[in-house]
Structures are given as C-alpha cells and as structure tokens.
Amino acid sequence: MNVAADWLARSGIAVPSRADLIEAAVAGGLVLLMLAVGVAAGRTLGPRLVDWWTAHAGRTASVLRPRLSAILRHGTAALLLALALAAYPWSALAGVPIGIALGAAAALTVHHLMRGVGIPRWASWTVEAIVFVALFSRAVGGLEPITRTLDAIGVTVGSRRLSLLALVSTLVTVVVLIALVRLSTRVLGHSIEGARALDPTQKILAQKIAGIAAVVIAFFFGIDLLGIDLTAFAVFSGAFGLAVGFGMQKTIGNLIAGIILLMDRSIKPGDVIAVGTSFGWVNKIGVRAVSVVTRDGKEHLIPNEDLMTREVENWSYSDRNVRVRIPVRVPYDCDLKQAQALMLKAAVDSPRVLDSPKPNVWLTAFGTDGVEHEILAWISDPESGVGNVKSDVLNRLWWTFKEAGIAIPFAQREVYVRGWEAAREPSPRP
Template sequence: MEQKFVAAYDFLINWLNANVLTWNTAAQWACVFGSYVLTALIWRGFERRLFEQVDQKKLSSLSRSILRAVVDAGNVAAFVVVMQVCTAVFESMDLRPGVLDAASDLAVAWIVIRLVTSIMPNRVLARAVTGLVWVVAAFSIFGLLGPITDSLSRLSFSVGEAKFTALGVIKGVALAAIFLQAAALTSQFITKRIESVHDLSPSLQVLLTKTFKVLLYTGAVLFAMSSVGIDLTSLAIFSSALGVGIGFGLKTVFSNYVAGILLLMDNSIKPGDTIEVGGVFGVVRDMRGRYASVLTRNGKEHLVPNEQLITGEVVNWTHSDTNIRLEVPVGISYESDLDKALDLLSRAAVGMERVLHDPVPAARLVGFGDSSVDLVLRFWIKDADQGVTNVRSAVLVRVWHLFHEHGIEFPFPQRDVLLKSDSALSVRLDREPDDG
C-alpha cells in the first residue's frame, strides 16, 4: 500500500513539473484566467438581457431550458475564441500551447455537456452530472484519467459472493442517473402523446401513463444494475423472499395500489368527476397509485385512499351524465293561495343562469305539515362541479322576493292550548294598571 502511494506521489510531482511549474505554462495559465475573467465580465451585460427575452417568449419548458443553456454557454464560447487567438500568438513564438489547448478542449466539453444536460427534467441532477462529466473530461485532457481509473479499479470490496470495485460503483451510479433521466424524458414524451389522443377516456389515459412510467423506471434500474455486473437472478430470488415479508407489513398500501388500478380500468371514477364520499364533496383533480385527490369548494384538497373508493359508498354526480336534479323544499302557511304559490315557485327557477330550461323547473305539493303546507321545487343543472349550495341559495332568494310581492306567507311553528273547564290548572291574567 505504501508503494502505491509513493508511486502516485511521484507521478503527481512529475506531472506538475512538466505541465505547471514552468515559465511557459505559467504564462499560459495567466492567459487562461485573464481571458475567462474578461469574457465573463463582458458577457454579463448581454446575458441578463438575453435571459429576459427568453423568459418573455411563449415556449415549452424544454425549449426554454435549451435556450437558457445556449445563453449560459455564451461566455464560454467567447472564451474559446480568445483561447484560439492566444494559441496562435504562442505558436507564432514557437512555444507549445499545451495549457491553452487543454483549456479550449475543456471549454468546448463544458458547452457540449451543458447543452446535453439542459434537456434533463431534474435540474439538481443535471448540475451534478454536468460537474461529474466535466471533471472526467478534464482528467482525460490532462492525461490523469488512466492512472485514476486504474487506482479505482484496484479498490474492491465484497458483499456476500459479489465483488465490487470503486470504479464499478461510480459507473453504476452514473449509468443509473443517465438511465433514469432517459426514462423521465421518455415518460414525459409518452404522456404528452397519450393526452393528445382524445378518443381515450381520462381514466384510461392515467392508467396507460402510469403503466409506461413503471415499466420505464423499472427497466432503467435493472439496466443500470446489470451494467455494473449485479446478478439479476440472485436479486430476483432475494426480492421474492423479501416481498413476502414486506407484503404483510404493507398490506394496506398494496391494496390501495390495486384499488387504484381497478378504478382506472372500470372507469367508475375519473379525473374531472364530481363525487361525494365520506362526507367529502368535490371534483376529482388527479388519481395517483395510492389515493385520489378531491378538491372541495372551500379549497381543501382531500387525499382519499383508493381502497375507500372501492369498498365504501361513493356518489358520482357525473358518472354517466353531467345533468343532475336539485330539490329546494319550501313551506307556506295554510292561509296562503296554494295554486299561486306553486306557480310562483316554478317561476323562481326560470331564467336563472345555471338552471337548465329543459327539463322545465317544476313545483310540487309533497305534504301537509303541522305548521305549513310543504312544497318542493325541482330543477336541473349540468355543472355540479361549480357547487350546488350557491345555486340553491340564488333560487331561494328569488322565492323570498316573489312570495313577499304576492302575499304568500312563510309559516312559523304555532301551538293552540285548550284548557278544559274541569282542569286543575288555573290561569290568571295580570294586567298593568293604566296610568291615565
């Protein structure tokens, strides 16, 4: 081990003496740093205005990301041009511009990497990949990649019967990141294509989208594991044994996922439906693998487990038809004109903004109560997702005004007390004396 460190130290010293610690290389490093600072300062003013122009244009997220990457790489492109001028000057003086050539190659590599990673959806991972690939390119340009990879390949460890090297682990992580990002991009493309097919129902679109996502991400992970030498056969045996144990502990989670698949297949509940479940009334915004998102009229978003939608009672107001009938109960006094009250009640819903003209609103006599004659107004709407309490309130306000205009009285509870002559209960009326 000590000999390995000594050999690495000697290699580093020799590389520094040959490539850094000379007057020629010192002058070239000065040109590199000076040119970078100069181009960065000059480009900063243009960069801000170009970013503003890109943000003002109506572009897709992918196109905007690529254009921002082009603007971001502008100062590096200018740096490459200055490096080529400096290289020509050094060559004219019969000096070998090794550092300048390396700096130019690194700058070009950074531009290419920045443009390629601009299409990655995860920006944090994109920056990490940019830095990692650029470091690898730098080692390769300066001739350090070979010795470093040889050292990493000699660092090994074992997990059971499997043997891994540090280089293999690094490659595995890098490949996993690449495959997962490729799966994410492919998934976004497929999702957009599926959503553009209007012949598919919303539930079938969600089901196909989630199926492709699972297949793509699973394939990405398996390809990454296989590329670093992990035996997938032994992994399958281990995962089957582990799955039995996990299955008992995650029974509810698995049942929710299965229920979600069933809901998407039978099309009983789909995004956009207005449902009522467990005291929650709202519109289904999204259906995930474990739950459905239901947005209520007060802005609360309820995450209802899929299992509850399968086993519980669910009222789907818009399952096969968006038209629904609402009922508004109204009571009138026994002294009121019944025929006029029924006519006014029917007229109250006619001409309302959200009330349908066909079927025509209808008023009905439904019973005789203790203190009132019980009527009901029935009318239809087609937009239950916009709320039902608000349209009921608007109709009741119009009923209030019409009844008052035409002398129809609203009843209130009354009781008549009859005292028999032989009753033991005595009643005495006390009146205040008249001051006058």
C-alpha cells in the same frame, strides 16, 4: 531559452520540441474555433430549438427553455472537440487545451441538462466533476492510471470487490438514468396529452403506464450496465420481496385500484362524487389516492382502495344533469295555485336551472304548520355547487311571495285551559 531548457532537463521534465509547440498552438486554435462555432450555434439555432421544444414538450418546456441555448452551445462545442480529439493522435502537450475545453464544455452541458430536469445540485456537481476529469484524462494520456487507482481503493466481500471505481460508476449511472427517466416521462406525457384519439381518462392511464415502463426499462438497463448478477440475490430477493409485499400491500393495492378506476372509467377527472362525508369534484387520480376538491377549497385525498370497496355517489357518471330538491312550505289559507306558480317561476328564472328537463313543483304533504312542497330543478354543473342554487331560488321566491302577500308559515301552538275558574278558587281548609 537554453538556460530554461537546461533547468527542465535537470529537473527530469521533458522539454517540448518545436514540433510539439506548433502542434499545441494548432490545438489551441482549433479549440478557439470550435468554441466560436458552439457560440454561433447557440445564437442562431438556439431560438429555433426553443420554439420546437415549446411546441413538443408542453409543461416541461418551462423548465428547460431557459437552458436550451446554453445546452446547444456547450454541446456543439463538446461534440466538435471530441471529434477533433479522436481524429488525430495529439501529443500530451497539445491534448491539454483540448482536454480542458472538452471537459468544461461537456460538464456545462451535463449541468444544464440535469438542473433542467430537477436533479439536486450535489448530484449534478458530482457528475460534472467526474465528466471533466474523465475527458481531460482521456485527452492527455488516458484513463487507465485513474481507473487503476480508484479500483485499488476498495474491499473484497465474498466473491465481489467493492471499490471506489464501482461506487463512482454506480453514482454516475444512477444519476444519468434518473435524469433520462424524468425527461422521457415528461416528453411522453405531453405527447400522450396531445393525442386526439384518447379521452382524458385514457390519457391519464397511458401516462401512468408510460411512466412505470420508463422506470422498469431504466432499472434493467442500469443493472445490465453495471454488470450486477441478479441470480446471486435470488434467495435474498425472494425473502425481501415477500417482506416488501406484506409491508406495501396497501400501496400496491391502491396502485392497482387506481389503474382499474382509470380502465373502467367509473370515476374520471371532473366527475362530482360523494364518498362518506367528502363531496366535491375529482381533480386528479394519482398512484395512491384520488384528489377531491370541495366547494370550500379543501382538497381531500381519498385512497384508491376506498373508492373500490366503499359506496360512491357519482353525480356525473352517465349524465351530468343533477336534480336539486328545494323544500318550501306555504300557509293553508293562501291561494295554492298562485303559490305553486310563483315557486315554478322562481325556479325558471334562476340562471343555472335547466329549461330541459323542466323544473316542477310537487305537493308532498299536509304538514302541521303548512302545506309541504318540493321544487324539483335540474342543473348540469354540479361541480359549481348545489347550495347556491337552492339559495338563489329561495331568494327569488321570498320576494315574489312578499309581492303576492303570501306569508311564510312558522310553528304556532294554541293552548286551551279548561276549568280556569275552578282552578282559581282556594281549596277548603281542613
């Protein structure tokens, strides 16, 4: 023991005293105890936290649910270790086990939180490394040497200094704010979605406003946290804002148009609309475009501005009932009353045709090949398609016409030839 102490003294390394060793042993015991408390908290309170989060976070729960027990375990240990570090002036030797455990627990907590909200791995690992180094340095003697070194590496541009310390601070602030914005928007979105006082359109509008508000608040909070003076960029920001305004006028126009559509409720998710050649039901009203799903399963993304400036047919704006016109032609020599009764029966027997308003049969014209009719039938689910209703009614009508002996007329032409015999005689030769 004396030989080792003499070697350390000759090497310039301070020999720990008996009191330092005892204090380090106590710190190690506290570390083990607090890690055990963290494990116990994760096992006992973790399932309850998972149930609570599933009930209050909705779709977000599926992302963070597998990580909640680990977050609670490491977070509890990190909190207890931080309290222990602040409660007593530990020596550098005793601060080593506390610093290692505190840095590792905090880094693991940050890892599960950031990965749970979709932060990329490289950003998550960078922040974890910074958190570990900062907390470990704080435990063994302070951050001043590290911050002084990082601040010394940099350049001065005008009246501002760009250093490695500023870069690290900016990176950590941006990543943390992005994670908080993602988490808050998802939780707020689920809370708004569960509000019974709002209809679906108002819920979408409230979710979009809440998302924009969260981004704006995070932006100004980050500017204040980083100490960036916006007055220095007044002239530049004016010119830049003008350029961005011209370049993004379509994007901003689509954003405002989408908000107006949600506010006046002229187009809502679930409505059946026709815009130009696109026909289908509205799946989602986004920031830039409206998603319209056709009966073929294709999803058309129509810019919000087009729905504000072009003519749009909304089949379910004030009433979901839609009238379907089915043209039918019967021959002139049939029993017209019987044919019309069979047309009405085919419409009534179709399962999607409504009983009220009642279907009807109109005689529309005396055509060249037969008597023209239209079967007028009402449906209440246009998103399920219109062509299949016509097909069902016409199929039923085909078999009822067959049973009644009524033929379906088709185009026929009769040619009358006059002077046939004269045409067959040979013309006299000159």
